[in-house]
Amino acid sequence: MSSQKRKAAITGFPVDQSRSPLVHGYWLKKHGLDGAYGRVAVPPEEAKTFFNDFKTSGLVGANVTVPHKEVAFAACDHLDEAAKAMGAANTLWLDETGALCGANTDGLGFLGNLDQLAPGWDSESRTAVVLGAGGAARAIIWALLSRGITAVHIVNRTFEKAKVLEDQFGSKTKAHPWDKLGTLLEDADLLVNTTALGMAGKAPLEINLDPLPKSALVTDIVYVPLETDLLKQAASRGNPTVDGLGMLLHQAVPGFECWFGVRPEVDDGLRALVLEDLGVKV
Ligand code: NAP
Numbered sequence: 710m711s712s713q714k715r716k717a718a719i720t721g722f723p724v725d726q727s728r729s730p731l732v733h734g735y736w737l738k739k740h741g742l743d744g745a746y747g748r749v750a751v752p753p754e755e756a757k758t759f760f761n762d763f764k765t766s767g768l769v770g771a772n773v774t775v776p777h778k779e780v781a782f783a784a785c786d787h788l789d790e791a792a793k794a795m796g797a798a799n800t801l802w803l804d805e806t807g808a809l810c811g812a813n814t815d816g817l818g819f820l821g822n823l824d825q826l827a828p829g830w831d832s833e834s835r836t837a838v839v840l841g842a843g844g845a846a847r848a849i850i851w852a853l854l855s856r857g858i859t860a861v862h863i864v865n866r867t868f869e870k871a872k873v874l875e876d877q878f879g880s881k882t883k884a885h886p887w888d889k890l891g892t893l894l895e896d897a898d899l900l901v902n903t904t905a906l907g908m909a910g911k912a913p914l915e916i917n918l919d920p921l922p923k924s925a926l927v928t929d930i931v932y933v934p935l936e937t938d939l940l941k942q943a944a945s946r947g948n949p950t951v952d953g954l955g956m957l958l959h960q961a962v963p964g965f966e967c968w969f970g971v972r973p974e975v976d977d978g979l980r981a982l983v984l985e986d987l988g989v990k991v
Contacts, residue, residue, distance in 0.1 A: 718772070
């Protein structure tokens with residue numbers, strides 16, 4: 710590798726399973742760029758020093774995965790609004806002064822996926838029902854509010870966790886226990902599953918979609934399997950649906966653009982490559 714090459718990497722612990730090198734490698738090749746994207750495993754006891762001294766790493770930027778998103782956040786000199794809302798950074802870069810900048814692109818990934826596969830979705834959606842209240846839900850609620858969605862209902866097994874998000878995001882959000890879901894679906898324009906339910910190897914997501922208007926967009930951020938039971942059920946009754954793979958791919962776009970100077974596209978070739986790597990049949 711030449712010393713001139715711009716290098717970025719996925720950082721975390723462990724990093725062996727990350728698909729980020731596959732995604733960025735695809736874009737580097739597609740655009741004929743002389744850059745590199747690798748893996749840097751940062752043991753937890755070294756994380757604070759690594760991110761505080763990021764400018765000595767030889768990297769122009771990085772993605773950050775578990776368990777270091779909060780440590781990376783704390784090390785940043787500048788943060789975007791999403792990272793501030795999340796208290797966590799998943800994308801880092803050094804600016805021209807050498808300051809460490811951090812962003813959280815999960816919410817942008819969610820929006821990019823819907824914009825690509827259901828263009829105009831946000832002109833129709835005023836009321837969203839979000840299943841789950843974990844880290845992904847936090848990013849998605851932030852993203853929905855940033856697009857002007859006027860009511861976000863957060864439905865979670867553990868009501869208290871949904872309430873924490875309501876308290877954070879304010880009056881356009883409302884926490885509910887799971888047994889209120891049927892009533893909430895009646896007025897929903899958008900239904901999002903952010904729980905791990907329905908993922909291969911996890912418990913199924915058992916939900917009755919009968920009250921949901923057939924015009925409502927249904928999306929699942931689980932992408933193994935690609936067409937989850939929720940999406941199958943929604944499609945079979947005529948609802949438009951969007952799968953979750955694009956969220957994973959679109960969240961990588963801002964970092965690549967920042968490090969390598971080209972805004973990449975999430976195209977069919979990239980989707981096919983990642984699906985093959987995941988062993989997911991379409
Ligand atoms: P998390 O912080 O651990 O939150 C998990 C959520 O799932 C919580 O709301 C939890 O409810 C709920 N849940 C888990 N098991 C449940 C069960 N048996 N019954 C009812 N609810 C249950 O995880 P996360 O980071 O938000 O990720 C959630 C899912 O999204 C994972 O499958 C992850 O792979 C996927 N994801 C996808 C993308 C993408 O790019 N497509 C990005 C991020 C995450 P409680 O609060 O009651 O425990």
